[in-house]
Amino acid sequence: MRVVIAEDSAILRDGLAQLLELRGVEVAAAVGDADALLAAVAEHRPDAAIVDIRLPPTHTDEGLRAAVTLRRASPPVGVLIFSQYVETKYAAQLLGDGSAGVGYLLKERVVDIGEFTEALRRVAAGGTALDPEVVSQLFSASRRRSALDALTPREREVLALMAEGRTNQAIAAAFTVSERAVEKHIANIFTKFDLPPSETGHRRVLAVLRYLESAA
Structure with missing residues (x-):
């Protein structure tokens, strides 16, 4: 399995790359911003991309918007969002485009690198990996939007x-x-x-x- 990592923290980026490589995952590129992510995916054609939400330059939602772009590419790339935050707007859009090959895990709740690697393999194979807290917040946001509608x-x-x-x-x-x-x-x-x-x-x-x- 070949992956690309997009994480603005150099320590987390390199640490995650090393942990994955120890478990037989080929890390084709580890980059620090959304533009570099899109370029790396175009160059290496990975099975999946691990993407943080808040990337330079604004550190708001660049990563998630890039993930939506990757999922709409042909062929789509498996995307595993790996972040501290739940951003409901683009996350709902990402999942709404089809949940196959999509994951969303929270950094603070991942305590086993083996389970993380398994979730990554599942996403790369077209499956899903969603943290229950992400599902809960997306559901709440959906209900609020429905009420407004x-x-x-x-x-x-x-x-x-x-x-x-x-x-x-x-x-x-x-x-x-x-x-x-x-x-x-x-x-x-x-x-x-x-x-x-x-x-x-x-x-x-x-x-x-x-x-x-x-x-x-």
């Missing part, structure tokens, strides 16, 4: 103004409707977001947080 256009507009800190009176003035109409829209938002009355949480704040998370 359930809102009517006017309810979305009301929620957007709530996120700006507008009062019911200000929202009513913006749409030239009664405050009672605004209250009805907000009640519908609470219902669709499954936010029942609670003594411990402010539903208006929670609804805005759902909106910001879903729009991120």
Whole structure:
């Protein structure tokens, strides 16, 4: 099995390469950024790529976006995301394109290099390897997006103004409707977001947080 590693930390990159080679995995290239990853895959045609999410230059989601590109290539390359973070936006896109040959493991939860190598071989062979915590967070993000999709256009507009800190009176003035109409829209938002009355949480704040998370 031939692999390419994309990890911005030189110590982690070299250490992982050495551990894999000791277990019979050929590391064709170990690089530190997304552009170098794409170039290495094009040159070496590996069975799989091990990719960190946060790569230079911005250290945000370059690795995950590169992984999506690799999965859409012809032929697609097996991709094992190996990161400290769960980034739901592009991860959902990566898995949504077809989960065959895709893995997502969290660094802090991998304690056995043998199990890691087995997961890598599974991904290279077209299988999957997903950490349960990744699945849980992707499921939660999917439910939030579904709830946002359930809102009517006017309810979305009301929620957007709530996120700006507008009062019911200000929202009513913006749409030239009664405050009672605004209250009805907000009640519908609470219902669709499954936010029942609670003594411990402010539903208006929670609804805005759902909106910001879903729009991120």
